[in-house]
């Protein structure tokens with residue numbers, strides 16, 4: 001992929017992400033929830049590690065390894081919080097099919113939302129007031145021949 005195209009996509013995502021965060025914050029509807037840890041099932045290399053999905057930089061990203069099979073990215077909010085929205089900024093190597101799951105213990109997972117038409121760009125996933133400590137993006141089917149890649153993930157509560 002050409003660098004110019006990647007840059008253009010990154011700028012668009014940055015603007016969309018910023019606009020979303022600012023408008024929602026200004027209206028007082030949503031609070032960004034602090035993420036204390038992030039883990040993933042795999043990483044393509046150390047420059048594409050899980051931490052790159054929560055560094056506040058839309059120029060960096062997590063990418064899973066290539067190949068078949070499910071991959072996941074999990075965030076830890078440190079304690080149980082009410083979660084209303086999860087925002088995922090997908091890179092071009094996105095998930096066509098994935099679940100947003102929640103958990104109170106990091107072991108037992110509930111499927112909050114299932115998405116089967118995923119694509120690159122900002123996905124705003126509405127949850128109906130789920131209370132959980134952990135959120136996992138469980139990726140089932142790829143949009144590309146590459147891995148799964150997320151630029152940034154954020155969770156919001158009331």
Ligand SMILES: [Ca+2]
Nearest residue numbers: 052057060151
């Ligand atoms: Ca990033």
